[in-house]
Amino acid sequence: MKFTRRDVIRTTAGAAAGALGSRFIGSSAFAQEGLKYKPEDGAKLRLLRWSPFVQGDEDQWLKNSKRFTEATGVEVRVDKESWEDIRPKAAVAANVGSGPDLMFVWFDDPHQYPDKLLDVTELGDYLGKKYGGWYDGPKQYATREGKFLGLPLATIGNAIVYRESWVKEAGFSEFPKDTAGFLELCKALKAKGHPAGFTHGHGVGDGNNYAHWLLWSHGGQMVDETGKVTINSPETLKAIQYAQELYKTFIPGTESWLDVNNNRAFLAGEVSVIANGISVYNTAKVNKDKDPKLTEIAKDMRTTNLPIGPVGKSVELFQVTTAVIFNYTPYPNAAKAYLQFMFEDPQMPDWITSSAAYCCQTLKAFENNPVWKADPNNAAYAKASATLRPNGYAGPLGYASAATMADYVLVDMFAKAVTGQATPQEAMEEAEKRANRYYRV
Amino acid sequence: MAVPSVAVQRPPSILSRLAESRNALGLGFMLPAAALLLVFLTYPLGLGVWLGFTDARIGRPGIFIGIENYQYLWSDGVFWLSVFNTLLYTISASILKFVLGLWLALILNENLPFKSFFRAIVLLPWVVPTVLSAIAFWWIYDSQFSILSWALQQMGLIDHRINFLGDPTNARASVIAANVWRGIPFVAITLLAGLQTIPQSLYEAATLDGASRWQLFRHVTLPLLTPIIAITMTFSVLFTFTDFQLIYVLTRGGPVNATHLMATLSFQRGISGGQLGEGAAIAVAMIPFLLAAILFSYFGLQRRRWQQGGGD
Numbered sequence: 001m002k003f004t005r006r007d008v009i010r011t012t013a014g015a016a017a018g019a020l021g022s023r024f025i026g027s028s029a030f031a032q033e034g035l036k037y038k039p040e041d042g043a044k045l046r047l048l049r050w051s052p053f054v055q056g057d058e059d060q061w062l063k064n065s066k067r068f069t070e071a072t073g074v075e076v077r078v079d080k081e082s083w084e085d086i087r088p089k090a091a092v093a094a095n096v097g098s099g100p101d102l103m104f105v106w107f108d109d110p111h112q113y114p115d116k117l118l119d120v121t122e123l124g125d126y127l128g129k130k131y132g133g134w135y136d137g138p139k140q141y142a143t144r145e146g147k148f149l150g151l152p153l154a155t156i157g158n159a160i161v162y163r164e165s166w167v168k169e170a171g172f173s174e175f176p177k178d179t180a181g182f183l184e185l186c187k188a189l190k191a192k193g194h195p196a197g198f199t200h201g202h203g204v205g206d207g208n209n210y211a212h213w214l215l216w217s218h219g220g221q222m223v224d225e226t227g228k229v230t231i232n233s234p235e236t237l238k239a240i241q242y243a244q245e246l247y248k249t250f251i252p253g254t255e256s257w258l259d260v261n262n263n264r265a266f267l268a269g270e271v272s273v274i275a276n277g278i279s280v281y282n283t284a285k286v287n288k289d290k291d292p293k294l295t296e297i298a299k300d301m302r303t304t305n306l307p308i309g310p311v312g313k314s315v316e317l318f319q320v321t322t323a324v325i326f327n328y329t330p331y332p333n334a335a336k337a338y339l340q341f342m343f344e345d346p347q348m349p350d351w352i353t354s355s356a357a358y359c360c361q362t363l364k365a366f367e368n369n370p371v372w373k374a375d376p377n378n379a380a381y382a383k384a385s386a387t388l389r390p391n392g393y394a395g396p397l398g399y400a401s402a403a404t405m406a407d408y409v410l411v412d413m414f415a416k417a418v419t420g421q422a423t424p425q426e427a428m429e430e431a432e433k434r435a436n437r438y439y440r441v
Numbered sequence: 442m443a444v445p446s447v448a449v450q451r452p453p454s455i456l457s458r459l460a461e462s463r464n465a466l467g468l469g470f471m472l473p474a475a476a477l478l479l480v481f482l483t484y485p486l487g488l489g490v491w492l493g494f495t496d497a498r499i500g501r502p503g504i505f506i507g508i509e510n511y512q513y514l515w516s517d518g519v520f521w522l523s524v525f526n527t528l529l530y531t532i533s534a535s536i537l538k539f540v541l542g543l544w545l546a547l548i549l550n551e552n553l554p555f556k557s558f559f560r561a562i563v564l565l566p567w568v569v570p571t572v573l574s575a576i577a578f579w580w581i582y583d584s585q586f587s588i589l590s591w592a593l594q595q596m597g598l599i600d601h602r603i604n605f606l607g608d609p610t611n612a613r614a615s616v617i618a619a620n621v622w623r624g625i626p627f628v629a630i631t632l633l634a635g636l637q638t639i640p641q642s643l644y645e646a647a648t649l650d651g652a653s654r655w656q657l658f659r660h661v662t663l664p665l666l667t668p669i670i671a672i673t674m675t676f677s678v679l680f681t682f683t684d685f686q687l688i689y690v691l692t693r694g695g696p697v698n699a700t701h702l703m704a705t706l707s708f709q710r711g712i713s714g715g716q717l718g719e720g721a722a723i724a725v726a727m728i729p730f731l732l733a734a735i736l737f738s739y740f741g742l743q744r745r746r747w748q749q750g751g752g753d
Contacts, residue, residue: 088712091499095717112715113500201607202693253584255696256606261584270585399498399715406714408695415697421609430518437513438716 035126039334044075047338048090048100050083050321053279053358055286060354064347071341074334084204084259087406093326101329102338104321106204107391108402110142110149117149118325118332120339124148127343132364135385139362140397142322150324151339154352154359157384158209158318161266161280162273164302166194175304179217179242182307186249186273194272195251200415202408203259205319208391210275211410212317214239216389217309222404222435223395229439231413232432238310240417240424247418255419267297275306277319278357278381303380318388360384400438409434492721499715510722519698520723523706527727529613530702531682531734534620538677539670541621542628547662549629550636560630567626575690578619582606582691606692609699616700619687624680628673635669636662675738682731703727 047065052058058080065076079100081089087106093099094113110117124142128134134142138152160175167175170188186196199206215221215231218239224230247254251271254261262274267284274280284298308314323342325335341347343363352361353371357378361367362385372382392401404410413431416422422430459465493510497503514520549560566574581589582605590602605615643661652660685704688694694701694709701709703723711720 088708091712091715094500112498116500200696202695251585252602253604253607255608256582256584256604256612256692258693264583265585268585403710403714403716407710412697415695419697421697434517434519437517438714 034130035123035340037333037337037340039072039074039337040331043331043334044077045102045329045331045334045338046077046079046100047102047104048079048081048086049104050086050106051080053083053277054282054356056354056356057351057358060351061342064342064351065338067347068338068341072334072337074331074338076338087204090324097326097328099326099328101331101335102323102325104153105150105324106319106321107405108141108397110322110324111144111398112402114144114149116327118327118329118335119147119149120151120325120336121146121148123336123340124151127151127340127363131343131345131366135362135364137318137388137390138320138322138385140390141320144397150322151343152362152385153321153323154355154362155385155388156205156277156319156321156358157360157381158205158275158277158316159303159305159380160273160307161276161301161303163194163297163300165300166192166272167302170194175302177307179307179309183242183245183249186246189272190249196246196249196273197251197254197257197262197265197271198246198275199257199259199262200247200255200411200418201257201261202411203257203261206257206259206262206276207408207411208405209317209319211414212389212391213275213306213315214243214414215410216315216317216393217307217311218242219309219311221394222392222401222410223439225394227395227400227439229432229435231410231435232428236428237424240414240427242309243414244418244424255415267294269293269297278303278378281377282356282358301377303377305380314387315389316387317391318384320388320390357381395439400440403438404435407434407438409438489721490725492718493725494722495718497717497721499712499717503718506718510719511726513719514722514726519701520706520726522698523694523701523703523723524726524730526613526700527682527702527704527730530617530620530684531678534617534624534681535674535678537617537621538624538628538681539674542625542673543632543670545625545629546632546636547658549633560633563629564626566623567630569623571623571686572690574623575619575687578615578622578687579691582615606700607696609696612692612696612700616688616691619691620681620684623687624677627680628677631673632666632669635666635673639665671738675735678734678738679731682727682734703730 049058049061062078065078068074069076083106086104087109089099090103090105090109091112093103094116097116124134125148128139134152135155138155142148142150142152162175166189167185170185170192172185172188176182176185189196198210200210201207215236218235220231220233220236220239222229222231251265262271262276263280263283265271266274266276266280281298281301281303284294284301288295288298305314306316323339325332325339329335342351345365348361348363349366349369352359352366352369355371357371357375358381360381360383361369367382367386372378390397390401391405392398395401409431413427416430417424417427453461492503494505494507495503496506496509545563549556549563553559581587584602584604584607587602587605589605590599593599594602604611606612639662643665644657647657647661683704684702685708688700688702688705689708692700694705698706703726707720707723707727709720710716710723714720
């Protein structure tokens with residue numbers, strides 16, 4: 001794939017004005033108490049972030065960046081890239097020591113190249129103290145051996161999105177809360193001609209979220225606390241068997257689905273239940289005036305958290321994004337000042353509000369953001385940071401957990417078994433072998 | 442008494458001798474190209490080979506581990522699946538591209554009305570960026586919205602949508618078809634250029650001798666076209682073997698690695714997964730196949746007896 005879809009957005013219209021102003025943090029627009037980083041003379045920053053799924057997120061981020069430029073005179077250029085392409089871009093930047101000063105990376109990326117990232121522990125501790133502390137899950141992705149490798153920026157929640165009228169038509173007055181009831185619902189929906197659809201393909205977000213939920217909800221885990229691979233277990237077997245039953249209720253083709261397929265199928269009225277971020281609902285809401293069919297779908301859409309399995313509690317992966325500064329940046333102070341500014345009140349709450357429930361706060365003080373009550377469908381995503389379970393549970397985050405996920409070990413295990421290309425036992429054994437490679441047994 | 446002045450002939454300096462040496466001058470002119478080759482070809486290749494012998498990860502240089510990466514790959518089912526996929530993809534797509542490309546070239550070489558227009562049209566798939574054509578095929582193959590499935594259903598030929606990218610066999614056939622569509626113009630236009638260099642007088646002489654159309658093709662066209670075929674197919678095989686973009690956009694190697702090529706697996710493990718050493722080892726493992734393909738295409742197809750119309 002050619003990586004030339006970058007759409008450069010310059011956010012520095014106010015740079016000239018800013019250059020005339022103060023060159024240090026402390027002007028009226030940035031007069032909060034606490035840390036003060038003095039940007040280097042002539043500092044310019046380049047940030048690479050993921051393309052937005054909700055337009056308000058990007059718009060507000062650019063507005064906040066402009067505020068920063070006006071306050072400090074530091075130009076910030078914000079580039080964007082498809083979210084799946086961020087990981088390879090970050091890897092290359094880390095390896096060659098050149099590229100954007102700051103980047104929004106995914107999952108356990110910071111643990112893949114910790115030596116290449118600027119230590120922002122002072123800033124992380126300061127923000128944590130000031131804003132009620134960080135949620136544990138996002139913090140784990142951003143910290144290693146007590147040091148902040150970056151700042152946990154947001155959790156992109158994943159939840160069940162369904163058509164209420166079809167669920168009722170299938171004989172369910174409310175959405176089942178457990179996996180057994182969920183399977184019955186999906187069977188009933190399929191019988192009514194409204195199949196469910198969950199990604200069994202190499203979808204970085206949806207594929208991994210679904211596979212981890214299947215595994216964890218049945219008590220399985222890839223590794224134990226010491227990093228020993230434990231995927232070949234009776235619990236995993238139960239998870240696979242459950243997945244096989246559930247797969248029978250799916251629309252054909254989910255083995256080939258990437259991250260966008262479920263959204264498209266849902267908005268076209270082809271499937272009744274998917275697991276996704278709030279973006280699918282926002283798309284329907286934003287475009288409902290252009291298409292009467294979307295108006296109907298948007299009205300009928302409901303969201304809820306994924307059902308609880310035999311393990312007895314809600315266990316889900318969710319995408320976590322961390323803002324990192326590469327240590328090759330010539331402007332470390334400016335970069336830290338920028339992150340500080342973007343995480344402070346009112347910038348961060350403004351951004352969370354504008355992200356329309358797509359980006360969940362990582363600092364506890366922002367949990368009462370009005371966005372979570374602005375629409376009943378937002379509620380399922382409100383506690384994503386509080387409830388998520390990190391990748392590679394129950395082992396440590398690091399090279400191995402990142403590589404195992406990137407190589408779709410878990411996704412392939414389920415896909416192979418549900419499509420009949422391997423028995424559950426064979427699928428588990430292959431996953432065990434592949435995971436052992438990364439966890440180096 | 443005045444001493445007569447004697448002009449002392451000093452031996453020419455090394456610099457001036459070098460400046461006048463044709464060999465040194467030639468070497469000097471070659472240096473920039475050699476430096477470029479060294480920096481952009483030899484160094485990356487050497488680095489790749491070295492990385493394949495290390496446990497390098499993203500952001501960490503790694504240590505020498507000998508052939509451990511290769512040992513693991515030897516026992517790795519996914520790697521061998523990617524080798525199988527790559528060979529199937531390359532062989533099937535190259536043969537199809539050759540047959541269809543040659544057929545198209547022969548047609549375009551005839552005196553058709555609007556010849557230039559049709560030649561330009563044939564080039565379209567080649568000039569469209571790979572990512573765009575891959576996205577177009579993504580829609581064509583979509584499990585729910587495939588226009589192909591829809592058309593076949595409307596015609597009453599099928600009663601349910603085809604699972605183009607979800608079924609392993611279908612997925613392999615689908616990505617091969619997309620690659621063929623994209624690669625035909627290159628083969629067709631290059632062979633067309635070759636066809637136009639064949640003197641018309643040879644056809645006239647053979648026709649006077651009573652040669653049939655097949656005999657004209659077999660004994661005039663094919664032998665004279667063989668050197669061009671060799672070059673064209675060498676490049677076609679190389680492009681196909683190392684294809685990445687089409688697979689990355691269409692399937693990411695799925696379903697269950699059924700369409701993973703060595704190039705995509707190398708990227709997945711080396712870059713996305715951070716295991717640079719293993720990714721490099723997969724890339725290095727492509728070299729013997731590539732060399733074999735080049736040697737076959739370049740030397741095999743250029744055998745002189747073929748070109749002279751004889752059997753081998």
